Amino acid sequence: MNTTVVGSRVLREDAWGKVFGQTKFPADVNLPDQIYGVVVRSPYPHARVREISITQAMEMPGVVAVLSAKDVPHNSHGVLFRDQPVLADYIRMVGDPVAVVGAETLEIARAAAKLVQVDYELMPAVFDPEEAMLPEVLPLHPELCPTNILYHMPIRRGAMDKGWALADVVIEQDYRTQHIDHAFLQPEALLAYVDERGHMVVQTATQYAHYDRGEIAHALGLRFSQVQVKTLAVGGAFGGREDISLQIIAALMALKTLRPVKMENTREESFYSHSKRHPMRMHYKTGASKDGKLVAMEAKIIGDAGAYASWSINVLRKSAVHATGPYEIPNVSIDSYAVFTNNPFSGAMRGFGAAQTVLAYESQMDLLAKELKISPLEIRLRNHFRVGSTTATGQVLTSSVPLDQCLAKIAPYLQKGEDT
Amino acid sequence: MIEIKFVLNNKPCALNVEANERLLDVLRNRLGLMGTKEGCGEGECGACTVIIDGKTVNSCLVLAPQVDGCQITTIEGVGNRQSPHPVQKAFVQVGAVQCGFCTPGMVLSAKNLLDKNPQPNDKEIGVAMSGNLCRCTGYDKILRAVKLAAEEGKG
Amino acid sequence: MKKRGIGIGCAWYGTGYGNGFPDVSSAFVEIHDDGSATVLTGAVDVGQGSNSIYAQIAAEELGLESQDICVYSADTDVTPDSGTTAATRQTYNTGNAVLKAVRQAKSRLLDYAAREFSCPTIEGIELKAGYIGIKGDPSRRMPLADMVFKARLHGQRLISAESSTARSTPVDLETGQGAPYWPYAFGSQMAEVEVDTETGMVSVLKVVAVHDVGKAINPTQVEAQIAGGVAQGLGYALLEELELQEGRIKNPALSSYLIPTALDVPNIEAFFVEEAEETGPFGAKGLGEPAMLPTVAAVINAIDDAVGVRITSLPATPEKILHALAVKKEELAKK
Numbered sequence: 018m019n020t021t022v023v024g025s026r027v028l029r030e031d032a033w034g035k036v037f038g039q040t041k042f043p044a045d046v047n048l049p050d051q052i053y054g055v056v057v058r059s060p061y062p063h064a065r066v067r068e069i070s071i072t073q074a075m076e077m078p079g080v081v082a083v084l085s086a087k088d089v090p091h092n093s094h095g096v097l098f099r100d101q102p103v104l105a106d107y108i109r110m111v112g113d114p115v116a117v118v119g120a121e122t123l124e125i126a127r128a129a130a131k132l133v134q135v136d137y138e139l140m141p142a143v144f145d146p147e148e149a150m151l152p153e154v155l156p157l158h159p160e161l162c163p164t165n166i167l168y169h170m171p172i173r174r175g176a177m178d179k180g181w182a183l184a185d186v187v188i189e190q191d192y193r194t195q196h197i198d199h200a201f202l203q204p205e206a207l208l209a210y211v212d213e214r215g216h217m218v219v220q221t222a223t224q225y226a227h228y229d230r231g232e233i234a235h236a237l238g239l240r241f242s243q244v245q246v247k248t249l250a251v252g253g254a255f256g257g258r259e260d261i262s263l264q265i266i267a268a269l270m271a272l273k274t275l276r277p278v279k280m281e282n283t284r285e286e287s288f289y290s291h292s293k294r295h296p297m298r299m300h301y302k303t304g305a306s307k308d309g310k311l312v313a314m315e316a317k318i319i320g321d322a323g324a325y326a327s328w329s330i331n332v333l334r335k336s337a338v339h340a341t342g343p344y345e346i347p348n349v350s351i352d353s354y355a356v357f358t359n360n361p362f363s364g365a366m367r368g369f370g371a372a373q374t375v376l377a378y379e380s381q382m383d384l385l386a387k388e389l390k391i392s393p394l395e396i397r398l399r400n401h402f403r404v405g406s407t408t409a410t411g412q413v414l415t416s417s418v419p420l421d422q423c424l425a426k427i428a429p430y431l432q433k434g435e436d437t
Numbered sequence: 438m439i440e441i442k443f444v445l446n447n448k449p450c451a452l453n454v455e456a457n458e459r460l461l462d463v464l465r466n467r468l469g470l471m472g473t474k475e476g477c478g479e480g481e482c483g484a485c486t487v488i489i490d491g492k493t494v495n496s497c498l499v500l501a502p503q504v505d506g507c508q509i510t511t512i513e514g515v516g517n518r519q520s521p522h523p524v525q526k527a528f529v530q531v532g533a534v535q536c537g538f539c540t541p542g543m544v545l546s547a548k549n550l551l552d553k554n555p556q557p558n559d560k561e562i563g564v565a566m567s568g569n570l571c572r573c574t575g576y577d578k579i580l581r582a583v584k585l586a587a588e589e590g591k592g
Numbered sequence: 593m594k595k596r597g598i599g600i601g602c603a604w605y606g607t608g609y610g611n612g613f614p615d616v617s618s619a620f621v622e623i624h625d626d627g628s629a630t631v632l633t634g635a636v637d638v639g640q641g642s643n644s645i646y647a648q649i650a651a652e653e654l655g656l657e658s659q660d661i662c663v664y665s666a667d668t669d670v671t672p673d674s675g676t677t678a679a680t681r682q683t684y685n686t687g688n689a690v691l692k693a694v695r696q697a698k699s700r701l702l703d704y705a706a707r708e709f710s711c712p713t714i715e716g717i718e719l720k721a722g723y724i725g726i727k728g729d730p731s732r733r734m735p736l737a738d739m740v741f742k743a744r745l746h747g748q749r750l751i752s753a754e755s756s757t758a759r760s761t762p763v764d765l766e767t768g769q770g771a772p773y774w775p776y777a778f779g780s781q782m783a784e785v786e787v788d789t790e791t792g793m794v795s796v797l798k799v800v801a802v803h804d805v806g807k808a809i810n811p812t813q814v815e816a817q818i819a820g821g822v823a824q825g826l827g828y829a830l831l832e833e834l835e836l837q838e839g840r841i842k843n844p845a846l847s848s849y850l851i852p853t854a855l856d857v858p859n860i861e862a863f864f865v866e867e868a869e870e871t872g873p874f875g876a877k878g879l880g881e882p883a884m885l886p887t888v889a890a891v892i893n894a895i896d897d898a899v900g901v902r903i904t905s906l907p908a909t910p911e912k913i914l915h916a917l918a919v920k921k922e923e924l925a926k927k
């Protein structure tokens with residue numbers, strides 16, 4: 018197709034405002050008479066809140082309000098299930114928000130947050146996903162699932178016995194990936210206020226303003242038409258701004274005090290207020306025939322969902338669907354699991370479940386190539402998807418599968434310099 | 438309260454500050470200069486970079502009384518739409534700006550490098566920019582932009 | 593000793609929400625009196641540059657320049673819901689919605705213009721370089737602005753609302769069989785590393801990344817996405833790890849949770865392959881997530897190529913590499 022603007026190196030209009038420092042991120046907007054919100058977070062991974070005493074905090078001059086679970090009209094939010102409290106009275110992870118302090122200055126709010134006394138009843142916590150899967154471990158979300166196994170996805174294709182019979186070489190190996198953080202450069206920040214229309218306005222950085230609006234409206238008992246989420250410049254996201262972080266808490270404070278509420282996470286608070294990339298344990302067994310063709314693959318993938326469901330079901334589904342890598346394998350058996358633990362909750366992050374499995378399937382390819390005495394490039398050329406290939410889920414790839422072209426472009430670069 | 442005087446973006450400025458007030462907060466909250474960003478508050482990210490007496494500094498680590506008598510440049514003092522600084526122009530042209538949160542700090546680090554060393558080599562550019570974190574760009578286009586700005590400066 | 597190695601990684605990625613989840617984007621468009629236009633969409637530009645992609649798509653379709661298009665996004669009082677900026681779906685899905693909306697607003701103008709030009713079908717009308725006229729007859733054209741102005745005087749309003757839904761179906765719960773995503777994006781990267789056998793330190797010397805984008809709507813932004821993805825992939829492979837103790841984060845700071853700096857990222861050569869995805873806007877598919885996927889594999893495979901050890905747990909820290917080297921030495925000694 019002949020295009021002129023599409024395909025050209027048009028300069029980004031927004032880049033100018035950014036190089037001049039004019040672009041407004043949520044931390045950069047303020048309103049006269051605003052108060053500052055600071056969240057009190059749980060230091061414990063699993064506990065019940067017996068009691069919260071706010072007297073001392075409220076006595077501090079400049080403190081306007083201290084709110085906790087009992088002040089939230091509908092105390093839940095979540096992308097798949099509303100399993101996450103706005104302000105928790107049942108703690109499932111370190112960092113769960115239990116109260117929010119609103120005060121005339123940020124310093125007062127921070128100081129008062131330290132005076133909020135929370136009486137926790139500690140409960141046994143589980144941090145290892147394989148342990149959490151055991152039936153005797155108490156489920157963290159009995160309302161969602163009777164054990165901590167939130168999700169299991171099987172993929173069955175072909176016949177494994179037939180596949181293994183065809184395999185001349187088999188590689189079996191465990192792989193592990195770690196918890197990681199999005200570390201977007203701009204920590205969460207927002208400004209929430211009730212405007213002259215009587216509408217709740219939340220100016221923030223998010224990946225989905227309309228979702229935020231729905232969750233704010235739900236939690237506060239407002240109509241969608243009375244809530245405006247206006248996205249200011251977003252300082253990176255990478256999946257870490259999909260779940261609700263401070264949006265409802267700030268809006269709640271604004272609603273109760275009728276003052277504009279400014280909130281800004283420190284970097285440390287930011288680490289506690291958004292999801293993480295799922296750590297995964299992956300057991301892989303892959304077989305190939307002498308001619309370098311993949312014939313069978315088995316994989317078991319366990320993803321640590323942490324304390325809340327977030328996108329875990331979709332993430333582990335994506336892991337399973339992509340577990341073979343971009344290669345045709347006729348006989349496949351995959352089981353992937355998402356498991357609740359008392360670790361920080363896992364959610365969306367760039368790559369979304371398909372990022373972890375790359376480590377496993379691409380390592381398997383190199384290990385198989387070594388056994389077969391062919392090059393890493395060769396084994397990939399013999400097995401990669403093409404138009405007409407069938408994936409492990411039985412999907413036929415009908416068009417636009419140019420992996421061959423990608424490999425052809427890479428091939429000339431497969432040379433290394435000298436050791437020193 | 439301590440009275441301090443300094444030159445900010447070529448204009449004299451006098452203020453009463455608390456002994457423990459961070460320069461970053463003075464710039465943002467008192468003077469409304471929001472181009473200086475806070476990404477970590479502990480001197481790791483460079484989003485709060487300003488130039489003080491010819492040196493790039495993380496303003497989150499500077500106490501306001503320390504800048505008494507200093508010359509300070511923030512992003513607001515560098516270029517505008519009518520006459521962008523060569524570094525700003527290069528950042529836009531090369532595509533070195535994504536979310537833009539690191540950008541003001543990056544521009545200041547690059548400007549200060551080129552002020553001192555108009556023809557830096559790749560290594561020098563890398564070192565000069567290494568105090569500024571960026572999570573979006575992978576630095577590739579940023580480093581190219583600094584190089585381009587240096588080349589433009591030559592002509 | 594410093595030993596060099598190279599590694600390849602390939603990856604694939606099903607874009608969109610997938611599994612039958614309604615994956616819908618929407619856009620409103622208005623073409624103004626002077627021929628410029630405004631696009632409203634709920635899609636958040638999180639910094640990757642989606643707003644300027646939509647400007648390019650709209651400009652292309654209207655025969656205008658990017659700067660003739662105002663894109664305003666992600667304000668719930670004004671813009672229609674366009675789903676999450678996630679799942680590598682905004683160029684493809686919201687791009688499609690914008691394109692459909694522009695086409696709808698444009699079709700009214702074409703109807704009007706066809707009558708003005710006494711052309712029996714709108715197929716005979718084209719918008720190009722700021723003009724509207726008869727295809728194949730350059731003498732019969734007028735500035736787009738004049739035609740819009742005329743049309744408006746006759747009561748026409750060139751506004752539209754459109755949505756676009758990606759195709760995807762749920763997989764079978766027992767067998768996982770089905771067609772959960774469309775389209776898929778592919779990519780391949782190579783990394784060259786140098787491993788210091790004394791310290792276990794890995795330096796990445798070079799990354800070459802080739803990604804399938806269907807159509808690069810903006811090559812500069814494609815390269816920028818790739819480089820950003822590679823850097824995140826390097827952090828994932830070598831540096832980043834949240835350390836937890838009883839669920840508590842031990843390193844909740846950028847001084848202890850290390851992400852790559854300008855000195856950690858090598859020269860990145862970014863290439864793209866264009867094989868049009870027929871369902872995408874101008875053939876485009878998404879790139880955001882795929883850009884980071886192959887890097888981990890390329891680096892881990894390169895480490896093995898350099899020093900003959902297989903790192904199976906991320907990140908590949910110097911300690912893990914030294915440990916693996918020691919184990920290997922022991923095994924060799926035993927033989």
Ligand code: FES
Nearest residue numbers: 478480481483497
């Ligand atoms: S905010 Fe000052 S270095 Fe990060």
Ligand code: FES
Nearest residue numbers: 536539571572573
């Ligand atoms: S452009 Fe987002 S942090 Fe640099």
